[in-house]
Amino acid sequence: MTILAQSNDENLSQILARYDHNPANLLQILREVQESQSFIEADSINYLSQQLGISRADIEGVAGFYSFLHLQPQGEYRVLFSDNITDRMLGSQLLMEQMCQQLWLQPGKVSEDGLVSINTTSCTGMCDQGPAMLANGRAITRLSHQRVQEIGQLIRNRTPVADWPADFFQVEDQIHRSGPLLDNQLTAGDVLRQGLLLGSKAIVDVIKESGLRGRGGAGFSTGLKWEACRNAQGDARTVVCNADEGEPGTFKDRVLLTRQADLVFEGMTLCALAVGAQQGFLYLRGEYRYLLEPLQDVLQRRRERNLLGNNILNQPGFNFDIAIHLGAGAYICGEESALIESLEGKRGVPRNRPPFPVTHGYLQQPTALDNVETFCSAALAIQLGDENFRAIGTEKSSGSKLISVSGDCPRPGIYEYPFGVSVKQVLQDCGAVNTRAVQISGPSGMCIAENEFHRKLGFEDLPTAGAFMIFDDSRDMFGVALNFVHFFAHESCGFCTPCRVGTSMLKQTMDKIAAGHGTRHDLNEIEHLDQVLQISSHCGLGRTACNPVLHTLKHFRPAYENRLKSLDFEPAFDLDGALARARQMTGRDDAGAHLKSEGI
Amino acid sequence: MSKKLKIATTSLAGCFGCHMSFLDIDERLLTLLELVEFNRSPITDIKHCSPCDIGLIEGGVCNAENVHVLHEFRKNCKILIAIGSCAITGGLPAQRNHLDLSACLTEVYLTEPGLAHGHIPNDPELPLPLDKVHPLHEVVKIDYFIPGCPPSGDAIWKFLTDLIAGKTPELGHGLINYD
Numbered sequence: 001m002t003i004l005a006q007s008n009d010e011n012l013s014q015i016l017a018r019y020d021h022n023p024a025n026l027l028q029i030l031r032e033v034q035e036s037q038s039f040i041e042a043d044s045i046n047y048l049s050q051q052l053g054i055s056r057a058d059i060e061g062v063a064g065f066y067s068f069l070h071l072q073p074q075g076e077y078r079v080l081f082s083d084n085i086t087d088r089m090l091g092s093q094l095l096m097e098q099m100c101q102q103l104w105l106q107p108g109k110v111s112e113d114g115l116v117s118i119n120t121t122s123c124t125g126m127c128d129q130g131p132a133m134l135a136n137g138r139a140i141t142r143l144s145h146q147r148v149q150e151i152g153q154l155i156r157n158r159t160p161v162a163d164w165p166a167d168f169f170q171v172e173d174q175i176h177r178s179g180p181l182l183d184n185q186l187t188a189g190d191v192l193r194q195g196l197l198l199g200s201k202a203i204v205d206v207i208k209e210s211g212l213r214g215r216g217g218a219g220f221s222t223g224l225k226w227e228a229c230r231n232a233q234g235d236a237r238t239v240v241c242n243a244d245e246g247e248p249g250t251f252k253d254r255v256l257l258t259r260q261a262d263l264v265f266e267g268m269t270l271c272a273l274a275v276g277a278q279q280g281f282l283y284l285r286g287e288y289r290y291l292l293e294p295l296q297d298v299l300q301r302r303r304e305r306n307l308l309g310n311n312i313l314n315q316p317g318f319n320f321d322i323a324i325h326l327g328a329g330a331y332i333c334g335e336e337s338a339l340i341e342s343l344e345g346k347r348g349v350p351r352n353r354p355p356f357p358v359t360h361g362y363l364q365q366p367t368a369l370d371n372v373e374t375f376c377s378a379a380l381a382i383q384l385g386d387e388n389f390r391a392i393g394t395e396k397s398s399g400s401k402l403i404s405v406s407g408d409c410p411r412p413g414i415y416e417y418p419f420g421v422s423v424k425q426v427l428q429d430c431g432a433v434n435t436r437a438v439q440i441s442g443p444s445g446m447c448i449a450e451n452e453f454h455r456k457l458g459f460e461d462l463p464t465a466g467a468f469m470i471f472d473d474s475r476d477m478f479g480v481a482l483n484f485v486h487f488f489a490h491e492s493c494g495f496c497t498p499c500r501v502g503t504s505m506l507k508q509t510m511d512k513i514a515a516g517h518g519t520r521h522d523l524n525e526i527e528h529l530d531q532v533l534q535i536s537s538h539c540g541l542g543r544t545a546c547n548p549v550l551h552t553l554k555h556f557r558p559a560y561e562n563r564l565k566s567l568d569f570e571p572a573f574d575l576d577g578a579l580a581r582a583r584q585m586t587g588r589d590d591a592g593a594h595l596k597s598e599g600i
Numbered sequence: 601m602s603k604k605l606k607i608a609t610t611s612l613a614g615c616f617g618c619h620m621s622f623l624d625i626d627e628r629l630l631t632l633l634e635l636v637e638f639n640r641s642p643i644t645d646i647k648h649c650s651p652c653d654i655g656l657i658e659g660g661v662c663n664a665e666n667v668h669v670l671h672e673f674r675k676n677c678k679i680l681i682a683i684g685s686c687a688i689t690g691g692l693p694a695q696r697n698h699l700d701l702s703a704c705l706t707e708v709y710l711t712e713p714g715l716a717h718g719h720i721p722n723d724p725e726l727p728l729p730l731d732k733v734h735p736l737h738e739v740v741k742i743d744y745f746i747p748g749c750p751p752s753g754d755a756i757w758k759f760l761t762d763l764i765a766g767k768t769p770e771l772g773h774g775l776i777n778y779d
Contacts (some may be wrong), residue, residue, distance in 0.1 A: 575667060575739070581700075582705075582729050585701070586722035
């Protein structure tokens with residue numbers, strides 16, 4: 001055994017020890033291996049396979065699933081430009097070209113000296129301070145030509161990312177309007193003390209009475225979920241906080257985790273008290289890796305104050321602790337059952353539902369899984385009492401909601417409103433003018449046009465997980481839909497055929513229209529594809545993948561029609577061009593060696 | 601009975617297996633002939649289409665002539681049907697799609713041993729190959745697809761009689777096989 005191999009095995013054995021040699025921690029183990037080695041070598045996989053008692057194929061299957069894990073050599077420096085439409089609107093594509101030129105390489109390739117690779121990644125959640133990138137997993141905001149050039153120089157000089165200027169990594173909260181969540185002056189432990197006075201059943205009742213609904217988008221009653229988890233048969237209950245904020249245009253959980261981490265953990269611990277759980281997880285998206293250490297500090301502080309651990313607040317038997325698991329670049333893991341699979345160290349493929357996580361969640365045990373903002377709101381409901389909580393917002397959407405505003409406006413950032421605020425009001429507050437459209441709740445949500453700006457955010461009208469992307473009248477809405485369609489095709493988990501193939505066909509059809517080969521027939525095909533995806537997809541990703549196209553077709557049909565050839569059908573490729581190779585090889589140029597492009 | 605429907609058939613980059621399968625409807629061909637009249641088809645040896653109700657095409661699109669024939673069918677047929685794997689996916693001929701056409705021609709006509717003074721055929725009589733083999737629906741609009749390699753005579757019979765009866769064709773259990 002070489003010295004190098006020996007030191008690698010030592011490194012791996014340390015990582016394994018940190019994760020108790022538990023195969024359920026495989027994703028976390030692989031993520032650390034990736035962090036220390038820039039890619040996961042075959043030797044490392046063999047070693048892990050022996051030590052964990054799982055097959056190579058299983059390990060490669062997991063590693064192959066997540067975008068941030070690599071089985072092939074990558075550059076020493078791995079640069080990923082965030083490719084959300086809001087990054088593009090701020091000029092990310094040009095910056096990426098510039099950097100590729102500066103460092104002499106093509107996107108998606110590793111430079112010949114193995115120094116650097118440059119590629120794109122799905123939205124990194126920095127839409128209000130883009131364009132953004134990840135450099136070896138660290139988020140960098142507010143890219144400009146100058147900043148990109150400086151980064152290129154640092155890479156050329158092989159300066160370790162840890163030594164790059166701190167202001168590159170500065171992530172601002174940009175709170176422009178706050179409310180009971182962001183202004184919360186929680187004294188850590190207060191909500192838990194109130195919870196202990198109430199007792200676990202009464203906590204569930206207060207949450208039910210408060211009308212709190214899940215903030216991740218689906219809007220299920222949080223109280224009912226906790227009650228179902230509490231009543232479910234099982235040996236060990238788990239509380240999971242979904243901080244896999246992957247929906248493009250959403251970044252409010254990032255701000256809550258930065259500003260109100262105690263409130264998040266207080267809500268989780270409250271939930272544990274209510275449902276009788278002893279273990280908790282925060283599933284943090286890999287793009288927010290930089291939050292890991294600060295959050296762990298908060299957890300540690302809470303342990304020291306007896307707010308986590310055994311006999312919390314000296315209540316005998318109230319035992320609960322929270323571990324943080326990091327994601328590795330898979331949008332689908334925001335879906336609750338895929339998230340649980342991922343927590344168990346597997347590929348993030350959504351499960352069949354039912355059974356739901358409340359009865360069969362983490363390790364098939366009862367699990368209460370909620371969004372970051374939901375846990376904060378649950379803590380708030382206990383603080384205020386159900387009546388006061390219900391007094392905020394509307395009848396069916398109680399409480400306040402954080403909106404992540406990005407796109408064409410002078411003041412992008414976080415806005416907290418009581419539910420029921422109109423789109424128009426938000427636009428006014430962030431200073432948006434000449435607005436053409438707003439994408440509510442991300443690509444899987446709704447695109448609305450000016451005639452609908454009177455509509456209100458809330459479960460009665462426009463349900464939202466928080467994304468609010470603004471497009472002014474200089475924007476081409478076809479291009480917006482095209483970006484979203486590419487996003488879905490990239491993020492499809494590949495498990496079910498309708499979604500795996502359907503999202504790619506949708507992408508191809510949109511690319512065809514973008515290239516000027518589209519016809520009315522293609523628009524019909526999109527509608528047909530939508531039906532297939534709606535009926536037969538395994539989970540919500542496939543069911544919503546057509547939304548961006550259908551909504552923009554409804555409001556901005558001319559943006560599509562202008563690109564169509566006015567024919568019934570047209571191939572996606574140039575027929576005459578397809579003969580060019582053969583012409584070159586045969587030296588022919590006669591009439592028979594050409595094909596007229598004729599519409600049929 | 602109203603006037604007979606007109607049917608045209610052809611094989612592009614295919615093996616004529618789908619046509620052979622078509623003949624497997626056996627004596628039902630006589631019943632079919634009471635309902636339809638064949639236009640351009642290997643069965644009639646008519647060389648060009650006139651306006652038809654139904655066009656049946658096997659095989660994918662691999663060269664310029666295929667494109668011309670396909671265009672002729674699309675212009676003349678109210679309903680155009682892709683029949684068999686090659687028409688629907690490119691099939692066996694599409695296996696060349698992962699090779700560069702120049703490399704293909706060079707290997708076959710220039711570097712293979714036994715080709716003394718070989719050259720790449722360039723007679724204008726010969727149609728030029730496209731750089732890739734395409735399924736029919738990538739070149740023209742196709743209305744229906746009959747899957748199979750080849751689809752059975754029964755499947756073709758069911759499909760055509762449905763169509764002639766004005767029903768949306770449906771191949772139920774047993775008529776589509778995946779083995």
